[in-house]
Amino acid sequence: MAKPARVLIDGEWRDSNADGSFEPADPGKMAPTGEEYPVSSESEVVEAVEAAAGAAEELERHCPDGVADFLEAYADRIEARRAELVEIANRETALPASPRLDDIELPRTTGQLRQAAAAARERSWSLATIDTAAGIRSVYGPLGGGVAVFGPNNFPFAFNGAAGGDFAAAIAAGNPVIAKANSSHPGTTRVLAEEAFEAVTACGLPPATVQLIYRTDHEVGKTLVSHPAIAATGYTGSRSAGLVLKEAADRAGKPIYLELSSINPVVILPGALRERGEEIAGDFQTSCLMGTGQFCTNPGVILLLKGEESEAFVDAAKTKFQEAPVGTLLGSSVLSGLQHSVDSLQQAGADLITGGAAGGGNGYSFQNTLLQVSGEQFLSSPEELQTEAFGNESLLVVAEDVEQAAQVARHFEGNLTGSVYSHSGSDDEDAYETIVPILRRKVGRLLNDKMPTGVAVTPAMNHGGPYPATGHPGFTAVGIPASMLRFGMLQCFDEVRDHRLPASLRDVNPGGMWRSIDGSWTQADVQ
């Protein structure tokens, strides 16, 4: 076995002051990779936090142009090592090199970095607000310390702690990042961090702008998110580990943004099924099995109304699930978690329609699985029947009528998304109006006539939602510039002399950023 990989602390790639090490697995081969990565000790994490806090003051002086230059240079460097990155990520995650990693996720990642650069440079994200009569001005600015970013297992690039959405948002808002690699793709993360650090150096940013560790135990993770000198945390991953970190951060008064779990209910109304049932079944199969179902926005619950159309839909979906190839899962823990969830759903009263057992594909795999339950049964065990099954599985809930479907919706937990398919005319309008006011409160994003898996990087996106989908219903993890606000503090200036104000609040506005002056948004100078 090779020597453990080095960590990046305070501008130096160095041997970890480790508490131990771990060896990731190759999910396609179901075998260890032979690579070894360190588990960082408490003292190493504290060193990183303190280095980030030291870098924060200096980094603010590079805002926004130096930070924007860095994000763009980093995107270029990722593209320069594209083939290598795709190869490593494919090996570590078994996600398809093409079309997924090379054609979709990597361009999305560099696109996010460039959008973040543009937003930082343009400054309008910071919601500058000026009251000329009162002499009071405010704007969002950096938090004054490092942001810890924990990336999930399912997006080795786009949500990576050292390159993904939280990383881009935190840096663009002017904060150093301490990236915690996901243990399922540490090699991908190391290559990304190498390029990030080269770009940091090339752009003259403080060396501790980007740091990298690979894993910690729970106690050290708690130290990281609750240290007096940490500014905030972004976490995407399992609910159980996320809640451990949340408790520690909350206790210390440190903001923590969590994306925890979501079953993304999809309501399919009868008029839509009569009109285009086969097409919707196809949409469903594609969305549910994409990436072997390992999406935060995977459609995990389909809510139907009892009737012929729904029976036909279930039959069509069953056939499509059986015919579709079975993908490889990210690792053994995903496989065992999926099996456990499918078992739990059955114990709670769900019937197996198809699948239900491990195997059927290459490496770690599980049959494409559909379960079904009546609305009545769902209402008798709503908590158990909302068990997230992370992977290529979905639960069909068949309600007796619209009222019962509304009752089911009333029992939904907080979710990232909720979708409603309805007749293109008005056939389903009454049902829509009954169910959607309830569903709307439960989800961050409401969709019409489409599956939830696509998450466009647009300023209007909300990739968030009520707890337990996330830790706060007011923030989004995707969509620049809104996602940057998570990593800003509201800074107010009361009668502060013009030359001492940040550039974004001075009378003159040479860059033409949008500012709210005396209640009107404008790109003009203060008159």
Added chain:
Amino acid sequence: MAKPARVLIDGEWRDSNADGSFEPADPGKMAPTGEEYPVSSESEVVEAVEAAAGAAEELERHCPDGVADFLEAYADRIEARRAELVEIANRETALPASPRLDDIELPRTTGQLRQAAAAARERSWSLATIDTAAGIRSVYGPLGGGVAVFGPNNFPFAFNGAAGGDFAAAIAAGNPVIAKANSSHPGTTRVLAEEAFEAVTACGLPPATVQLIYRTDHEVGKTLVSHPAIAATGYTGSRSAGLVLKEAADRAGKPIYLELSSINPVVILPGALRERGEEIAGDFQTSCLMGTGQFCTNPGVILLLKGEESEAFVDAAKTKFQEAPVGTLLGSSVLSGLQHSVDSLQQAGADLITGGAAGGGNGYSFQNTLLQVSGEQFLSSPEELQTEAFGNESLLVVAEDVEQAAQVARHFEGNLTGSVYSHSGSDDEDAYETIVPILRRKVGRLLNDKMPTGVAVTPAMNHGGPYPATGHPGFTAVGIPASMLRFGMLQCFDEVRDHRLPASLRDVNPGGMWRSIDGSWTQADVQ
């Protein structure tokens, strides 16, 4: 003794299902008032939470016009009972009827309610964001349940749970409120809630839009803020009680906005003192002793640089503090807390300049008090020397030089405000540039050449700051419309048909609200 006051639950003034009762004191007479108020039981609080959740769905249909009408009608009703309200509040708090309660705080309160009404009606607070190409639109909307509002002891009107800033913001954002009166002015709060409920009824809002309880024990308070059907909490008050509620809310994944404590450092540089030292000493005395020092933004620490100017300032301040009348404190617990804090500061090394003992004024009172400590001593016990002394007291810290002053600033906890007085020319510019980048990170609002006690209700205000001043550095409790965002959820609509969108996101924009369409703010329709 009279029968305990009635609570307002689910549209009914009724006898409380109480766990006990309490009798408030008249602070001017240092004697019980003879009035009795109930301590609500867990079942009563749960009933209120469930009624609010039920009202939330219906209330959304009254947004924004019905809610705005209510806020305006309520403001009118407060003015109609103005004399009675001022009389009760004066008796309960000993705050001066005039100029404080009648001339400043009551108009501020009705002004806030009317500003909130205007903001609700105008809708721009909700940051509507439209991406026409992607078909994705988002806006902040109601949370879908009740907001619990805990008002503090020091503002019987402007921060009252049933009429103050959090109340106005929560309602204007479309959420029912469960008001928890402060135990020091339950009678004032009851009269306010009577008028609020009359306005609710007159405007045809759901009866549970406003509810009132007077007190709970800690366990029931925790139930209130963490109940599955509560949406969020606004709390202004002591750090210890606030942290108990925070832990419960955090554990349940419920947003809680806290304004806990702040010592509001004021840095006074030598050039400013040479120029206008006597004037600044007057500003300081006025600000520190206003309302007997019982302001969240009371200047609790004055940071000076060693030298003749600072010695003269200390002498002047001492004289002014000795000559100023001693006000009445809000109650016996404020008096004992102040004595305890002054003792703690002395034990941590501060010298008494003047005052330091109870008495000197009418009712519960404490001598106007100044303490002093060297920068070196401060740095040796920074935590103890930042003990908040809520009342007419301030600590003068005299640093050896600018570098030591910067070190002192580096040890400041999160605060609501930080002020810097400097020479009107450039004499203090170097010191300013050394100290302020450090101070800026520690405070929500940075002031130049003024004391922090004035908190204007403007869109650019930040009455917030890093923990432990508040629970999150990104939000303000004062300043409409920004304060409303605390009580909104980000609602995204993905390819939702135009007629199903909320009015604020449809193509046509008849009210001319500000929206960000494809990256530009505009009042126009979608083209």
